[in-house]
Amino acid sequence: MEIDWGKVSAALDERGSAVVAHLISPAQCRSLAALYEKDDLFRSRVVMARHNFGRGEYKYFDYPLPELLAAQRTALYPRLAEIANRWNAALGIDARFPPEHKAYLKRCHAAGQRRPTPLILKYEEGDYNCLHQDLYGEHVFPLQLTILLSQPGSDFTGGEFVMTEQRPRMQSRAEVVPLAQGDAVIFAVNERPVRGTRGAYRVKLRHGVSRVRSGQRYTAGIIFHDAA
Numbered sequence: 409m410e411i412d413w414g415k416v417s418a419a420l421d422e423r424g425s426a427v428v429a430h431l432i433s434p435a436q437c438r439s440l441a442a443l444y445e446k447d448d449l450f451r452s453r454v455v456m457a458r459h460n461f462g463r464g465e466y467k468y469f470d471y472p473l474p475e476l477l478a479a480q481r482t483a484l485y486p487r488l489a490e491i492a493n494r495w496n497a498a499l500g501i502d503a504r505f506p507p508e509h510k511a512y513l514k515r516c517h518a519a520g521q522r523r524p525t526p527l528i529l530k531y532e533e534g535d536y537n538c539l540h541q542d543l544y545g546e547h548v549f550p551l552q553l554t555i556l557l558s559q560p561g562s563d564f565t566g567g568e569f570v571m572t573e574q575r576p577r578m579q580s581r582a583e584v585v586p587l588a589q590g591d592a593v594i595f596a597v598n599e600r601p602v603r604g605t606r607g608a609y610r611v612k613l614r615h616g617v618s619r620v621r622s623g624q625r626y627t628a629g630i631i632f633h634d635a636a
Contacts, residue, residue: 413487416594420491420551424613425571425585425595428553432590436476437557441626443474444528451523456537462616464535466629468527477526481630485509488551488594488632495550498601498608505549509632512549516634521545525631528557529617531567532624537617539572541598544635553594556587557626564623569593574612575602584618597631 411428419426432440443449444467451470456462472478489505489512496503506512516522525544529537542552558564569585585593595615601608617625 417491420594423583424573424600425593427585427587428592428594430590431555431592432476434589437590440476440528440628441557444530444626462536462538464529464531464537466527466529469524471524473524473526477628477630481526481632482509485632492550495601499610513634516547519546521547521634521636523635525633525635527629529627529629531617531620533620533622536619539614539616541614542631543598544633547633548597549632550597551594552597552629552631553592555592555628556589557628558624559589564620564625566619566621567625568618570618571595571613571615576609
């Protein structure tokens, strides 16, 4: 599908998140969600309550990734790397990201970050995900995305994607990002630049999921750096 990258870039600059509608089809959503029961595809399973992360669970895929997720990870990275490099320049950060994802993964692997990070999350009634950041090692790509695999109002109720922004010397701001099945939300992993009177400054962001009130909610997450 064609993505309006100008619109995505502007939304990320303004709010730290941007929605890409219908990134994948309902059939692709169902196919990905069905993979959750195939344990041989995953390297680990995390039960959130055991770590005080919230309630629910998720599984990290092992390599090789499912073709659909691998293709999206490769295809989306170059345009996101342009935004990430622009953000780093605005914040005075020297690091720059290579134009191709393969080269960036090579950098991660050379630093000992070799474990794949794409995942599927499963929530049931009463489950939620506490506000957090997905930081897995020295090399952190500043943008990631989540794809909603279930249909709101039919498969589940509640379970809204939530972001908070901690601004210097100001109260935190919360935002709910509405998603339909197959929509992706691209968002800042850790921080983003905000233009001030004396140049850009950093604001910290966290993301989570509100309580699921009924049904089951599946999402796929694409994180562009690998884990240590």
